[in-house]
Amino acid sequence: MTDKQNDNEVPEDIAAYEGDSDVQIFGDRESEVRSYSRNWPDVFDSSKGVRLTTESGEQYLDFFGGAGALNYGHNDDDLKAALLEYIERDGITHSLDKFTVAKREFLQTFTDKILEPRGLDYKVMFPGPTGTNAVESALKLARKVTGREAILNFTNSFHGMTLGSLSVTGNSMKRAGAGVPLVHATPMPYDNYFGGITEDFQWMERVLEDSGSGINRPAAVIVECVQGEGGINAARAEWLRALNDLCVRHDILLIVDDVQMGCGRTGEFFSFEFAGIKPDIVTLSKSIGGYGLPLALTLFRPDLDVWAAGEHNGTFRGNNLAFVTAAKALDKFWSDDKLQKHTLANGEWLREFFGKLVEKYPEELELRGRGMAFGIAFTKRPELAEEVLAGCFDRKLLVETAGPNDEVVKFLAPLVISREDLEEGSKICYDVIDELLSA
């Protein structure tokens, strides 16, 4: 037993709290594993659009967006109305994978609004309702289809906290939590890992072609087109295309994990669209439920659908409440390209606005990301990113950090955010950084 919390020690999120609410029960009863409360020690009660309100009436502007689960904002009126109507009429809530009207409507809307317009013919699997469930099922399927066990993943990747997903995740602290060896995955350098000095694919191409390299022939490669938890690292379109070609040449399945970057975060619905590739398997979760309700999908080419009935299952697969809000969200936000354009325009504005800060402190800062996946990396003094988070919280703005050393200030603001609100929050963050760096 190491690092055990001293019984007399007050947890940091309780000690930091100075408001009117009572937080004692969290300190006394909730496990030390909680983390976001340590950055934001307040008690939140209601939310609307891009703002959260605490029980004492303080308002916070949300640039965190439920870690990517709230692309359409908090408690959207139309989604809420559809949900309330469904609940009011005693629509089925729990159904495992039985056929339901809500599931049919979701599948039809997903086909009409997302898959067909993009020329994508994927079968849809409902694993358990979290991102890691989708990743686990994707890895299992790739292994079953190919009869191979090795998976290639990338430096600084994040795919979830269950053992299979952890095995393809880079972060050493998270990996250490597994308590057992994490095997059958080999990390490869992500785009720009060597700062553009070494040809990015040289190592990967070489080890796959060299029978003496010690790499077993992989079943699949799993990749995020923009690494969220890993520091908002955006892969270039040509890098993704080269990865896709490599997979085709070596008969390896390509899995794109779009749990965080899907549902419009980078502009287009899927984060891989801009590269013109069609992955064999895609994982989606977070914002697919539309309202912050749990839902996950594993999408794959029809010829890969080799599952036996029930071979992968889970009690909470058919989350009908999430099917209702998911279908409504797709209908509302993906029947035209308005949201996509809004996202890209807001993303450009962010880069221009914070570009001025990078010009002022070129040695200290670097901008990261694509679309509304946006990061400000503290390249010289990584520890400052946490201070920015705290400074923003003091000024009623929620932003989180990402990257192997938590060195990147990360924005995942709801995509529906107005320019006015985006400017308000960005100005707060700009000032906090400017004050820190000019001190």
Ligand code: PMP
């Ligand atoms: N994949 C990616 C790319 C993610 O960002 C996350 C969550 N941050 C996951 C998988 C895991 O999702 P969940 O936390 O819902 O299991």
